[in-house]
Amino acid sequence: MTTQKVYLDHAATTPVHPEVAKVVLNYMVKDFGNASSVHSFGRTTRKAMDEARERVADLINANPKEIVFLSGGTEADNLAIKGVAEAYKDKGKHIITSEIEHHAIIHTCQYLEKQGHEVTYLPVDEHGMVSPEDLLEAIRDDTVLVSIMLANNEMGTIQPVEEIGRICREKGVIFHSDGVQAVGSIPADVDALNIDLLSMSSHKLYGPKGVGALYHRKGIKLVSQQTGGSHEYRLRAGTENVPGIAGFGLAAKLAKEEMEERVSRISALRDKLQYGLMQAVDHVKLNGHPEKRLPNNLNLSFEYVEGESMLLNLDMKGIAASSGSACTSGTLDPSHVLLAMGMKHEVAHGSLRMTLGRETAEEDIDYVLEVLPGIVQRLREMSPLYHKETR
């Protein structure tokens, strides 16, 4: 019996769009020149890069000259945070971020703390939302950077970025946003949102892995974190990954063109899954903001059962999802994001994250609705917590 395969982990990565894959292949085997070469092979790929740069800029309403290509979201976060910290260290050494950022931000901030910087980690409410008032209070004269993500990868909550950007602009503090999970999924206009630096990742929007970009507003100084040749405005040395960049560019163009349709179709399927599960299973809780969340994100906590065992059971049925449980984190701690929301450990352990994508079909949702309630029930019957609570 062939098991139907349903991929619901798009927050982890996405399949490359078939049109994008063709482009990537082309720049690997046919138009393979080094973009810095003077000859026609180089000119061809230089042109491809220019086009990709325009396409990525267009997605976020930026100037192409403000786009720096690099290896991914993590590198963009590193360049933004370390780049600003080093460039403005004479102005101050205080950085403000939040407790729910991706590790690429948090661990980079912790690294800077060891170098003598001071970092304030803003708390979040039970929906995982940062408070602009908290930010206002935290800004000091020596604050050089605020870094708050556009939307969270774990529970999907979209942050009040426009207000945060406005506050930073008024206070004259540089505002970086980790847009890795959000860009390509929801509109992200760097001017409307007063964003100075924005991290983007190709493989979250149906582009290839190993490539991303940092939007870098003109006038903001950055110290390059990878030195060598003068590539990318001397901000990021290294022969450009033209296949990846060209692919990323097309993926960005398609994301912009398809965004409205994707948002409406995918959020309808997500809602069907959410309401279906909450009807079929009791003692289920939605994690993250009920409305201000990414259209493809569903994060639920199932009481009395543990995340990894749910994932294993789902995997056996061909369904791929993820969890904030400690057992899936490789450490003994559950997701720092869920804990920052004030979630009790056992609720975090029972969390299941399902993130839909452009290829997700209604039959996939129906299949999950058919399969998951039974899995939860079976695990509850094995759980010492279930009968104790419901007896």
Add this chain to the structure above:
Amino acid sequence: MYNEKVMDHFNNPRNVGEINNPDGAAQVGNPSCGDIMKMEIKVEDGKIVDIKFKTFGCGAAIATSSKVTELALGKTVDEAEAITNALVADELGGLPPVKMHCSNLAADALHGAIQDYRRKQAERDDRNGKADKAPGSEGID
């Protein structure tokens, strides 16, 4: 991440359930660490004639609980007490290093149930000892 033996015990866990009036019972772990195991045993003539478990936890937690009950069933209480977490992990063909603490929990749950049994035995013997002064009466559990 998990080998065939572990997955077998995860998919077909042995001895899931509860015992009516168990002779020994224990619950180990806590919600914070993400694994909770409850183990109950029935003992006759010093042998574990029935053992049941309930577990809240990951694949390794469920598999190790199942395996430890399989190892303990039919053994004398002394033999069962000698079952170690290393043995549980070995019998499962090994566990990923980060999951080894689950095998500790399984062995702890079994030992806890056995300790509870011994304690109850000691209490009963105490009562019987006192009741011997009044011939014909039985220890009340």
